[in-house]
Each structure stands twice: as structure tokens, then as C-alpha cells.
Amino acid sequence: MAHPKEILNRLKAIPLKSLSQNFLISPHWAEKLVEAFLCEGQYDEVWEIGPGLGALTQILTTKTQKPIQLFEIDKKLSVFLKEQFPSIPVHQGDFLDHDWNQLISPPRKVAVLSNLPYHLSSPMIFKMAENKNVLSHFLFTFQKEFADRLIAKPNTKNYGSLTLITEVHFSLKNLGTLPAGAFYPAPSVSSQAILFIPKPDSSEMLKTISLIKAAFSHRRKKMASNLKDVFPEVSWEACLEEAGISPQIRAEALTLDQFRFLSNKIK
Numbered sequence: 465m466a467h468p469k470e471i472l473n474r475l476k477a478i479p480l481k482s483l484s485q486n487f488l489i490s491p492h493w494a495e496k497l498v499e500a501f502l503c504e505g506q507y508d509e510v511w512e513i514g515p516g517l518g519a520l521t522q523i524l525t526t527k528t529q530k531p532i533q534l535f536e537i538d539k540k541l542s543v544f545l546k547e548q549f550p551s552i553p554v555h556q557g558d559f560l561d562h563d564w565n566q567l568i569s570p571p572r573k574v575a576v577l578s579n580l581p582y583h584l585s586s587p588m589i590f591k592m593a594e595n596k597n598v599l600s601h602f603l604f605t606f607q608k609e610f611a612d613r614l615i616a617k618p619n620t621k622n623y624g625s626l627t628l629i630t631e632v633h634f635s636l637k638n639l640g641t642l643p644a645g646a647f648y649p650a651p652s653v654s655s656q657a658i659l660f661i662p663k664p665d666s667s668e669m670l671k672t673i674s675l676i677k678a679a680f681s682h683r684r685k686k687m688a689s690n691l692k693d694v695f696p697e698v699s700w701e702a703c704l705e706e707a708g709i710s711p712q713i714r715a716e717a718l719t720l721d722q723f724r725f726l727s728n729k730i731k
């Protein structure tokens with residue numbers, strides 16, 4: 465594939481910061497991401513969000529026979545993609561505006577790949593969580609600082625409600641760090657690739673999420689006091705004691721299993 469600079473010149477376009485347009489130029493990483501992505505799970509089709517100039521798409525087309533669909537917001541790039549990959553549907557527009565019911569229905573499953581626009585990291589993860597019934601797995605690259613929050617351990621500054629709510633929905637595999645030089649233009653930070661495998665929904669999931677949100681509502685306050693504000697009907701000190709947890713504890717010290725145990729106390 466030609467260098468993005470050359471293609472963009474031809475298209476009379478420039479990389480748009482507002483759309484997080486940093487194009488992958490490392491053949492090593494492009495291969496590695498697509499390989500890891502295609503090897504996971506059981507799926508009927510493949511979607512790529514923000515294919516840009518097609519660095520990942522190009523490899524996808526050579527490595528899978530499954531139907532592919534592309535979702536690109538940029539009009540000029542969408543036209544370019546349609547020319548490059550004439551047999552692949554390109555949906556021009558904001559991926560977050562799509563109604564998944566119009567695109568896929570169970571029992572079909574989709575695998576989703578994206579060298580993600582950084583500014584959409586959280587909404588994209590939540591979109592995936594909403595559509596787990598048709599999702600085989602997804603692989604996203606994130607700004608490293610954001611990825612650090614996803615894979616953080618208890619009692620660290622990056623650990624919080626994002627870490628735990630993501631863990632409620634998905635198992636995560638960290639695929640490594642892409643240096644800034646793997647992209648054109650090079651961003652100011654490095655990126656992290658993470659593969660997400662959905663966990664089955666359970667009846668207590670929503671309760672656990674409400675509890676996590678309440679527990680982290682005021683990070684500096686003791687967790688029992690945060691929980692009391694939202695669920696005053698529960699005697700939290702007694703519940704913590706029963707679980708062998710200090711009533712003085714702050715939310716960032718608890719594991720997901722401990723949150724699950726406590727969520728059973730909510731009526």
C-alpha cells in the first residue's frame with residue numbers, strides 16, 4: 465500500500481485531528497492485529513470501524529472469506545474505500561448512530577475490528593456491551609493511558625469504575641503496545657491493542673454495575689458512605705463485615721468478585 469501521505473495528497477485531503485486520523489503504517493502491527501483478531505471466536509461476519517485508508521482492510525480481505533462491512537465517517541475516505549474495495553459495503557457516517565438491529569440479528573455473530581478514533585474509546589466499548597447478543601469479540605487499539613485504565617489492578621490510580629464495568633462485560637487480552645511511530649502522522653502517545661471477549665449476561669449484572677457506580681461516586685470518600693447515599697436501605701457496615709472487608713475501605717481496593725458479593729445485598 466502507498467504511504468498515507470501520498471494517498472491523502474492524491475485525494476487533496478489532510479489527516480483530520482478532529483476525527484483522530486492517525487493512519488497505521490507498520491506492516492508488522494497491521495499483520496499482528498489482523499491475525500490475532502481473526503483467530504478468536506466463532507463469527508459469521510467482520511466489521512471494521514474507521515478503516516481510514518484501508519491498512520487493516522487490505523489484510524482482512526486476504527485472510528478471511530467472511531463477509532466484511534466498513535464504517536467510515538469521512539466522506540472522501542469512504543469514496544476512496546469504495547474504489548479500493550468495490551465488493552465490500554462501506555457505510556459512510558458515525559458508527560455510533562447505527563441501529564444494530566438493521567445490520568445483524570441473532571443467531572448471527574459479528575467480530576469487530578478498529579484502530580479506534582481515540583476520542584470515542586468509552587462510547588465504543590459501551591456500544592459493544594449493549595450489543596453482546598450478536599458479538600463474537602472485538603479488537604480495539606486505544607491511547608495507552610486509556611488502555612491502562614481498562615487493565616488496571618486494584619489499589620492503583622488507574623483502577624476505577626471503567627475497569628470494573630468493562631470486566632463485568634468482557635474478558636480482556638492485552639496484545640501489546642504500538643509505538644507512536646507505527647502511525648502517520650505520529651500521535652503524541654503510544655497505543656495499546658486489546659481483544660475483548662464477551663461474558664454471558666447474568667441477572668445480577670445490572671445490580672453489580674449500579675453498585676460499582678455508586679461506590680466510585682466520590683473517590684475520596686469511604687465506600688460505605690458512598691453506598692449509603694445511593695442504597696440507604698442496606699446496612700453496608702454489616703455487609704462489609706460479613707464479607708471480611710474493612711468498613712473504612714475505599715472503592716479502589718475491591719475486586720470485581722467482592723462487588724458481586726455485595727451487589728446481592730441490594731433488593
Ligand code: SAM
Pocket residue numbers: 483484485486487488489513514515516517518519520535536537538541557558559560578579580581582584
Ligand atoms: N483504520 C485506519 C488505520 O489503521 O490506518 C485508520 C485509523 S484512524 C486512528 C481512525 C479512523 O476512524 C479515521 O479514518 C476516521 O475518519 C474514522 N472515524 C472517526 N470517527 C468515526 C466515527 N464516529 N465513525 C466511524 N469512523 C470514524
